[in-house]
Amino acid sequence: MQDDISAAHQGQQHPVSLYLKVWGLLFLLSAMSYLVDYMHVQGIVRWTLIILFMLLKAGLILSIFMHLAWERLSLIYAILVPPLVLLVLVRIMTIEANYAFWTRAIFLGGGG
Template identity: 50%
Template sequence: MAHAEAQQHPIGIYLWVWFLLFVLSLFSYLVDYVGLEGYLKWTLITAFMLMKAGLIMAVFMHMVWERLAIICVVLVPPGVLVFFMGLMALESRYTLLARLEFFFH
């Protein structure tokens, strides 16, 4: 029988990711602390959140070292859902404006 060895990754990679997660969390809290408001605040917080999620998926879920097929199976469906959510957000504004015009004019 063939002897299979588990692949070991250097601890430095994990330490750097922990450090980056800490820095991104710090930036996310600073957005609130500085007092930014509106779309800028929520865009920055969402961007930092997605960066942290990407780091966690890439390193701690070992997606960096997986085949492209597995990566596509994990990432494409949420990407399609986010795309459809964006379409629904655009459509909701149109629907709201149409209803306001119809009911109040």
């Protein structure tokens, strides 16, 4: 029983090769993000690619380097759900702000 408790307190040991693979993947994603600018990609494709690479890198960092991949699901939800809820609320406020602006522009003549 005592051995089980002491083993649980020591934590997990992850192979160094896992971290090296993740570093390599992060380097590759960063290079691809740089190539988007280097190849002068413009418009919505540019921003979609940049945000996609950014989210992939953030997900790798969270899951491997911050050890979220080995945590309980409740802890993952406690960390990831609040920012996602904030993004939804920001989107709702943006829709409401556009509605208020265009309502004023239509009915008050000019919106300002």
